[in-house]
Amino acid sequence: MTFGEQTERELAEILTRYPDKRSALLPSLHLVQREQGYLSPAAMEEVARRLSLQPVEVLEVATFYTWFNLKPVGKHRLQVCHNLSCTLVGAERIIGTLKEELHIGENETTPDGLFTLQRVECLASCGTAPMMQVNEDYYENLTPEKARALLQQWRAAANGG
Amino acid sequence: MPTYEKILLKKMEQPGYTGTLPEYLAAGGYEAVRSVLGKVPPAEVIERVKRSGLRGRGGAGFPTGLKWGFVPKDAGVPKYLLCNADESEPGTFKDRQLIERDPHQLLEGMILAAYAIGCHHSYIYVRGELVYGATVLARALAEARAEGFIGKNPLGSGYDLEITLHRGAGAYICGEETALIESLEGKKGLPRIRPPFPAVKGLYQCPTVVNNVETLCNLPHILTRGPDWYASIGTEKSKGTRIFSVSGHVNKPGNYELPLTVTLRELLTENAGGVSGGRALKAVIPGGCSAPVLTPQHLDVGMDFESLAAAGSMGGSGGVIVMAEGSCMVKVGEVVARFFHHESCGQCTQCREGTAWLHKVLARIERGGGRREDLALLLDVCDNMIGKTICVLSDAAALPVASYVRYFRDEFEAHVRERRCPLAA
Numbered sequence: 001m002t003f004g005e006q007t008e009r010e011l012a013e014i015l016t017r018y019p020d021k022r023s024a025l026l027p028s029l030h031l032v033q034r035e036q037g038y039l040s041p042a043a044m045e046e047v048a049r050r051l052s053l054q055p056v057e058v059l060e061v062a063t064f065y066t067w068f069n070l071k072p073v074g075k076h077r078l079q080v081c082h083n084l085s086c087t088l089v090g091a092e093r094i095i096g097t098l099k100e101e102l103h104i105g106e107n108e109t110t111p112d113g114l115f116t117l118q119r120v121e122c123l124a125s126c127g128t129a130p131m132m133q134v135n136e137d138y139y140e141n142l143t144p145e146k147a148r149a150l151l152q153q154w155r156a157a158a159n160g161g
Numbered sequence: 162m163p164t165y166e167k168i169l170l171k172k173m174e175q176p177g178y179t180g181t182l183p184e185y186l187a188a189g190g191y192e193a194v195r196s197v198l199g200k201v202p203p204a205e206v207i208e209r210v211k212r213s214g215l216r217g218r219g220g221a222g223f224p225t226g227l228k229w230g231f232v233p234k235d236a237g238v239p240k241y242l243l244c245n246a247d248e249s250e251p252g253t254f255k256d257r258q259l260i261e262r263d264p265h266q267l268l269e270g271m272i273l274a275a276y277a278i279g280c281h282h283s284y285i286y287v288r289g290e291l292v293y294g295a296t297v298l299a300r301a302l303a304e305a306r307a308e309g310f311i312g313k314n315p316l317g318s319g320y321d322l323e324i325t326l327h328r329g330a331g332a333y334i335c336g337e338e339t340a341l342i343e344s345l346e347g348k349k350g351l352p353r354i355r356p357p358f359p360a361v362k363g364l365y366q367c368p369t370v371v372n373n374v375e376t377l378c379n380l381p382h383i384l385t386r387g388p389d390w391y392a393s394i395g396t397e398k399s400k401g402t403r404i405f406s407v408s409g410h411v412n413k414p415g416n417y418e419l420p421l422t423v424t425l426r427e428l429l430t431e432n433a434g435g436v437s438g439g440r441a442l443k444a445v446i447p448g449g450c451s452a453p454v455l456t457p458q459h460l461d462v463g464m465d466f467e468s469l470a471a472a473g474s475m476g477g478s479g480g481v482i483v484m485a486e487g488s489c490m491v492k493v494g495e496v497v498a499r500f501f502h503h504e505s506c507g508q509c510t511q512c513r514e515g516t517a518w519l520h521k522v523l524a525r526i527e528r529g530g531g532r533r534e535d536l537a538l539l540l541d542v543c544d545n546m547i548g549k550t551i552c553v554l555s556d557a558a559a560l561p562v563a564s565y566v567r568y569f570r571d572e573f574e575a576h577v578r579e580r581r582c583p584l585a586a
Contacts, residue, residue: 017325022347064349066331067289083251085408122251126408136292
């Protein structure tokens with residue numbers, strides 16, 4: 001199995017940065033997820049093969065770390081912090097708003113494949129709470145209105161608007 | 162209101178400063194590296210850091226120079242300096258600001274630390290979610306490499322040094338130094354039994370020092386202005402400044418760099434704008450969610466490590482979370498317990514089972530299903546979680562919960578008795 005050209009290039013470069021190639025596991029999984037959106041069993045087996053690991057050694061790492069998706073997620077992975085500082089200033093209202101607007105529960109994806117909703121732990125953004133991470137970006141100082149506006153924006157973009 | 166000189170936040174707070182290499186140099190950056198690398202013996206660098214009194218800013222407050230001194234001088238194997246940029250202690254967001262807004266300050270500190278311990282390949286372990294921060298660091302590393310501050314023979318010093326950026330992937334436990342090492346080795350972040358300590362056997366079983374972002378950022382300043390200057394700030398045993406991340410029910414949440422002589426009252430009222438919504442203060446966590454809670458009676462406590470420990474809490478990560486009147490402390494306890502349950506790596510029975518039980522019982526009390534025996538059960542579980550595990554996540558979960566019950570017992574009892582939250586509208 002080969003990955004995309006840039007992924008392959010970066011996978012090769014990573015291997016030069018560690019005296020032990022097992023250390024390249026997390027970086028490799030990051031690259032694969034960036035390209036494919038999640039870590040499929042086939043992709044994990046390929047990474048295992050390249051790093052001389054057993055597939056289960058890759059799977060146990062993939063399941064230990066919350067960043068990795070083990071199945072496809074929506075185009076916009078909404079990761080809302082529900083830890084203490086965010087909860088004190090309204091995180092639950094944000095989560096409630098998103099559930100209401102999207103008609104999905106936690107760890108679910110909208111039928112159109114646009115949104116996945118998840119609760120996550122502290123993202124080191126407590127001073128600009130409540131907030132969420134969507135894919136790789138932070139959206140801070142949220143209000144229910146801002147959250148709704150973001151959803152509308154993304155829906156419009158998906159509809160070519 | 163006294164104003165204090167900022168050290169770590171100084172450059173980034175200049176108007177228009179964006180942390181690029183030319184700006185960092187113009188503001189006096191890399192002077193420490195220029196004057197130290199290849200010119201001051203590494204042992205002398207360690208001595209100066211010891212004399213400064215610098216203590217770790219990640220959470221444990223361990224004396225930095227002392228930690229460096231544990232690295233064997235002639236190990237015959239590579240030595241590693243790891244920057245712990247896994248900032249994940251709830252309520253803490255100072256390392257993120259240091260990384261995003263003045264990355265070269267961190268890189269300069271890493272170069273100095275690596276040189277002091279004899280490390281030629283250093284790693285920055287940055288939490289996976291901080292994608293923007295990782296991008297900023299990658300750009301800064303490229304700039305530093307291009308200008309000859311890292312790589313082969315930087316600045317003609319004869320001291321080769323490579324720095325690699327390594328992203329985590331979402332695991333609070335990987336901020337624990339041995340779990341960080343395991344993660345860097347490509348495994349699950351399961352903490353190791355000590356001894357051996359990382360300074361002797363760490364990454365790839367080689368001598369390793371793990372230092373927090375803020376700790377490292379202090380080094381260029383200590384080595385240009387001198388350890389005695391640094392030791393003139395702060396208290397007798399807690400030298401220097403700290404960046405306190407303030408959040409929750411305050412008018413001006415944010416990062417505040419202050420000398421360690423400051424009190425909680427001064428931090429909250431003269432810097433963070435006081436409690437929001439015109440409310441009275443009910444409770445405050447002074448050092449991240451791992452820290453036992455304090456109450457208004459503690460407002461005049463010093464924010465140094467010793468004073469906070471004497472008050473029954475800890476300096477921890479410097480994450481200060483403020484709760485106003487009207488906050489349900491059972492709910493607060495439940496949220497904190499939920500976090501630790503989620504983050505327990507599962508190795509130790511006391512932690513794996515204990516964090517699950519604390520969460521379950523607190524959740525039950527919070528939603529009105531509490532039983533008369535529950536408080537005794539909570540405290541009993543806490544007791545079984547403290548001082549008995551491979552790492553201190555177990556203690557970090559138990560000690561705060563015990564403190565919520567201690568200071569807000571009547572609130573817990575009311576939840577059990579009335580089968581609902583007495584504060585709910």
